[in-house]
Amino acid sequence: MPAPEQRRIIFKHIDEPGYTNDIDCYVRNGGYEVLKKAIQRKPEELIDEVKKSGLRGRGGAGFPCGVKWSLVDRKSGKPIYLVVNADESEPGTFKDRYIIHQDPHQMIEGIMITCFANNVKQAYIYIRGEFPEGARILEKAIAEARAKNFVGPNILGSAYGCEIYVHRGAGAYICGEETGLIESLEGKRAYPRIKPPYFPAVLGLYQCPTIVNNVETLCHVKYIAEFGGAEFAKIGTPNNTGTRILCVSGHVQKPGYYEYEVGKITLGQLLNEVCGGPLPGRKFKAVIPGGSSAKILKVGERYKGKRKVGNDMVDYDWGIEDVPMDFDSLAMIGSMGGSGGVIVMDDSVNMVDALANINAFYAHESCGQCTPCREGSLWMKKITTRMVHGDARSEDGALLKNVADQIAGRTICAFGEACSWPTQSFIAKFGDEFKAYPQTKQEAKHGGLELV
Amino acid sequence: MNLKPETSARIDEVITHYPTKRSATLPLLHLIQEDVGFISDETIEWIAQKLEIQPINVYEVVTFYPMFRRKPIGRRHIRVCRTLSCALMGGYKTCDAFKKEFQTDLNEVSPDGEVTIEFVECLASCGTAPVVMVDEKLYEKVDEKKARELSAQIKAESKVAPVR
Numbered sequence: 001m002p003a004p005e006q007r008r009i010i011f012k013h014i015d016e017p018g019y020t021n022d023i024d025c026y027v028r029n030g031g032y033e034v035l036k037k038a039i040q041r042k043p044e045e046l047i048d049e050v051k052k053s054g055l056r057g058r059g060g061a062g063f064p065c066g067v068k069w070s071l072v073d074r075k076s077g078k079p080i081y082l083v084v085n086a087d088e089s090e091p092g093t094f095k096d097r098y099i100i101h102q103d104p105h106q107m108i109e110g111i112m113i114t115c116f117a118n119n120v121k122q123a124y125i126y127i128r129g130e131f132p133e134g135a136r137i138l139e140k141a142i143a144e145a146r147a148k149n150f151v152g153p154n155i156l157g158s159a160y161g162c163e164i165y166v167h168r169g170a171g172a173y174i175c176g177e178e179t180g181l182i183e184s185l186e187g188k189r190a191y192p193r194i195k196p197p198y199f200p201a202v203l204g205l206y207q208c209p210t211i212v213n214n215v216e217t218l219c220h221v222k223y224i225a226e227f228g229g230a231e232f233a234k235i236g237t238p239n240n241t242g243t244r245i246l247c248v249s250g251h252v253q254k255p256g257y258y259e260y261e262v263g264k265i266t267l268g269q270l271l272n273e274v275c276g277g278p279l280p281g282r283k284f285k286a287v288i289p290g291g292s293s294a295k296i297l298k299v300g301e302r303y304k305g306k307r308k309v310g311n312d313m314v315d316y317d318w319g320i321e322d323v324p325m326d327f328d329s330l331a332m333i334g335s336m337g338g339s340g341g342v343i344v345m346d347d348s349v350n351m352v353d354a355l356a357n358i359n360a361f362y363a364h365e366s367c368g369q370c371t372p373c374r375e376g377s378l379w380m381k382k383i384t385t386r387m388v389h390g391d392a393r394s395e396d397g398a399l400l401k402n403v404a405d406q407i408a409g410r411t412i413c414a415f416g417e418a419c420s421w422p423t424q425s426f427i428a429k430f431g432d433e434f435k436a437y438p439q440t441k442q443e444a445k446h447g448g449l450e451l452v
Numbered sequence: 453m454n455l456k457p458e459t460s461a462r463i464d465e466v467i468t469h470y471p472t473k474r475s476a477t478l479p480l481l482h483l484i485q486e487d488v489g490f491i492s493d494e495t496i497e498w499i500a501q502k503l504e505i506q507p508i509n510v511y512e513v514v515t516f517y518p519m520f521r522r523k524p525i526g527r528r529h530i531r532v533c534r535t536l537s538c539a540l541m542g543g544y545k546t547c548d549a550f551k552k553e554f555q556t557d558l559n560e561v562s563p564d565g566e567v568t569i570e571f572v573e574c575l576a577s578c579g580t581a582p583v584v585m586v587d588e589k590l591y592e593k594v595d596e597k598k599a600r601e602l603s604a605q606i607k608a609e610s611k612v613a614p615v616r
Contacts, residue, residue, distance in 0.1 A: 170517035
């Protein structure tokens with residue numbers, strides 16, 4: 001079946017010739033009209049639209065945005081904050097970069113609508129430190145929007161006002177975790193907070209109720225405010241509404257970003273048609289479908305079970321190429337949609353080398369707060385690095401699994417899972433390669449591609 | 453602290469962005485590092501005083517975040533992405549090419565004082581791997597050949613005008 005057409009809502013203007021990131025260009029293309037209409041409405045109506053839309057967060061967890069908003073403590077009398085998660089730190093993900101650099105006003109309009117709907121008077125954009133140019137672009141864009149009265153006090157002549165400031169991170173992956181991000185915004189080490197009691201919706205930034213939303217999510221909010229939640233819910237598939245930007249990297253002919261209705265394209269269509277298939281003379285071997293912490297999928301494996309279609313339960317029997325790229329399907333087959341970062345590996349890759357690369361990342365990025373994660377991620381790195389550069393033993397796979405199994409579920413934040421899932425899934429699916437690695441090394445079968 | 457007037461002005465402005473002064477820790481570290489080049493003990497104490505917190509509160513932040521550095525670097529800062537997507541497309545070779553061109557190891561100042569090369573984690577541009585940042589500019593699809601060209605460009609620029 002041929003791949004469907006892209007449906008570019010959020011990336012409508014990305015890479016469009018002549019489209020610039022200044023406010024005049026944005027306004028010329030109908031920008032801020034949605035905000036003008038939105039502030040004439042009741043805030044509760046806007047929240048209802050987002051609830052109706054079924055929009056799920058695009059940062060990684062896929063939590064319903066409307067539910068997130070409805071959990072906010074509105075009775076405390078404390079100010080409510082919006083924090084925009086522009087940390088984009090999950091390896092394999094590179095969508096927000098383009099929104100920030102090429103279409104920042106789309107995001108700012110989404111922020112202002114979200115703030116108005118939730119009675120937020122102060123928003124912060126937490127942008128990763130590695131986007132210095134992006135931070136400057138956002139500051140300029142906010143200043144432009146302020147000059148035109150879209151941001152700041154009494155926006156568009158109303159009694160409502162809201163300020164936005166840009167806050168730069170400094171190279172720590174853990175700042176993508178929302179409570180770590182909040183700590184970082186408070187000027188501290190980004191140690192994630194324990195939940196309960198520190199749910200951001202109740203005790204977030206400065207111990208006030210706080211909404212943390214991803215950049216792409218907020219752009220979708222703008223779209224929902226424009227066309228209504230019911231219309232938005234018609235895009236995509238049930239429980240997986242709207243469009244989603246899929247970022248493909250690694251061993252494909254045409255890596256890049258592609259926006260599709262959620263669940264309307266399969267992994268096979270994405271990789272073989274949209275991305276042009278494997279590199280010449282190579283074969284696909286494995287795919288990480290939702291950012292580097294998502295469990296790996298092996299080419300050739302089958303996924304079987306029952307799934308809900310409409311009101312019926314039907315059997316499914318999928319190969320990796322048949323899997324629809326939506327939150328629920330990817331969760332069903334034991335992985336996740338995560339942040340939409342699809343990393344592809346072909347038959348030139350030895351999985352021990354690949355895992356060694358991933359483990360080096362997580363060992364570097366563990367915040368160090370919880371012992372199982374701090375020590376476990378380091379040991380997993382040490383073992384895989386030793387396998388590659390020192391002595392490899394056939395029992396190393398079992399040892400790695402043993403370490404990984406003792407991390408997940410024993411840490412304050414999801415980093416524990418994020419760092420152990422790659423090891424667990426690599427060993428489960430490519431255990432033979434780990435067992436055979438000492439032999440493989442001796443025969444020098446690999447050695448072309450250095451990964452650690 | 454001997455800061456440029458515009459840095460001082462921006463410091464005073466950025467503190468007003470937050471209800472608590474401590475929140476300005478990261479912004480101040482960025483501003484001063486951009487101005488002075490690195491974070492000294494003096495800077496840590498100065499920021500602590502400015503934000504009415506203890507020096508340890510600033511120090512623990514400096515040591516936590518990879519982008520803050522305690523000593524000067526070369527005149528240009530080359531950051532090569534190390535993470536999976538870039539590595540799959542040859543990021544390690546790219547990094548080696550830079551090291552060879554400037555005859556230096558990672559995290560050191562090259563003998564000519566020109567560059568410091570860092571092998572950093574994901575720069576969030578995986579679709580155009582391997583990627584490299586030179587100072588604040590991103591370069592995409594930097595294979596060994598392009599790394600050598602970039603190196604030549606950096607060397608040529610240093611002869612024309614000092615960057616910092």
